[in-house]
Amino acid sequence: MTAADAxxxxxxxxxxxxxxxxxxxAGYTPAEHAVWDRLYARQLAQLPGRVVAPFLxxxxxxxxxxxxxxxxxxxxxxxxRLTGWRVVAVPxxxxxEVFFGHLANRRFVAGRFIRSPAQLDYLQEPDVFHDVFGxxxxxxxxxxxxxxxxxxLGGLRSMRFDSLNMLxxxxxxxxxxxxxxxxxALRLFGAGIVSSHAxxxxxxxxxxxxxxxxxxxxxxxxxxxxxxxxxxxxxIDSFEDLLRQTVETDFAPLYAELGRLPAIEPGAVLPGDTLx
Ligand code: PHE
Ligand code: FE
Numbered sequence: 001m002t003a004a005d006a007x008x009x010x011x012x013x014x015x016x017x018x019x020x021x022x023x024x025x026a027g028y029t030p031a032e033h034a035v036w037d038r039l040y041a042r043q044l045a046q047l048p049g050r051v052v053a054p055f056l057x058x059x060x061x062x063x064x065x066x067x068x069x070x071x072x073x074x075x076x077x078x079x080x081r082l083t084g085w086r087v088v089a090v091p092x093x094x095x096x097e098v099f100f101g102h103l104a105n106r107r108f109v110a111g112r113f114i115r116s117p118a119q120l121d122y123l124q125e126p127d128v129f130h131d132v133f134g135x136x137x138x139x140x141x142x143x144x145x146x147x148x149x150x151x152x153l154g155g156l157r158s159m160r161f162d163s164l165n166m167l168x169x170x171x172x173x174x175x176x177x178x179x180x181x182x183x184x185a186l187r188l189f190g191a192g193i194v195s196s197h198a199x200x201x202x203x204x205x206x207x208x209x210x211x212x213x214x215x216x217x218x219x220x221x222x223x224x225x226x227x228x229x230x231x232x233x234x235x236i237d238s239f240e241d242l243l244r245q246t247v248e249t250d251f252a253p254l255y256a257e258l259g260r261l262p263a264i265e266p267g268a269v270l271p272g273d274t275l276x
């Protein structure tokens with residue numbers, strides 16, 4: 001979400017005015033599909049007992065059990081029937097306003113390229129495996145689907161305030177790196193964890209990162225790392241609770257109040273925190 005700091009730029013050649021491009025599913029090579037299949041098999045062997053139940057439950061309904069990189073058209077048909085979301089391809093990072101606008105209209109923007117076999121574990125830029133395997137299964141869950149749209153609407157509304165850093169922290173600590181307490185056990189749901197072979201173990205098993213009960217004001221103030229495993233995680237009770245808390249809170253006064261306070265270091269534990 002860095003591109004928005006630049007003045008509004010035009011979409012690159014070949015992209016539509018909303019920055020979308022064709023996925024060109026027929027253009028993927030067998031080797032590219034094979035990279036997807038390897039990543040998929042590896043995560044599927046590891047995620048049961050680690051990821052929240054709705055993630056695994058929606059895989060078959062969305063066609064993830066079929067081999068190869070998903071065709072966004074077919075994926076969207078299934079998702080539309082379940083929660084009214086679709087998946088569209090974009091060339092890379094898009095301006096914040098464009099990103100928020102897609103989410104507000106229940107369109108998830110995804111990269112179309114896939115990492116090379118030499119980069120199975122480390123990536124600078126999100127690829128189709130992160131974007132689609134990591135983000136899309138939970139869009140079949142009604143409360144998660146509503147939260148994602150509410151986030152986009154909140155993002156559009158926030159453009160009037162100097163608050164992108166705060167709103168980005170909420171995205172980071174929920175949609176990308178969120179944990180949930182599900183039936184008494186700690187589970188993963190953030191796309192950045194779920195799509196990472198190493199972090200999907202580290203986030204639950206490593207003794208170092210604190211796992212702190214979700215607190216909206218606390219999250220809005222907490223910085224994050226983009227180049228290493230997270231130094232700390234936040235734990236929600238349910239998607240319904242996350243949706244309720246964020247929708248029922250007017251963020252405008254929070255942006256003003258919290259924007260004046262110093263950021264909290266990633267990984268810090270404060271006296272008011274509830275450790276899970
Ligand atoms: N309620 C928030 C606002 O007043 C919008 C929002 C909802 C932001 C959900 C993030 C997630 O702007
Ligand atoms: Fe992501």
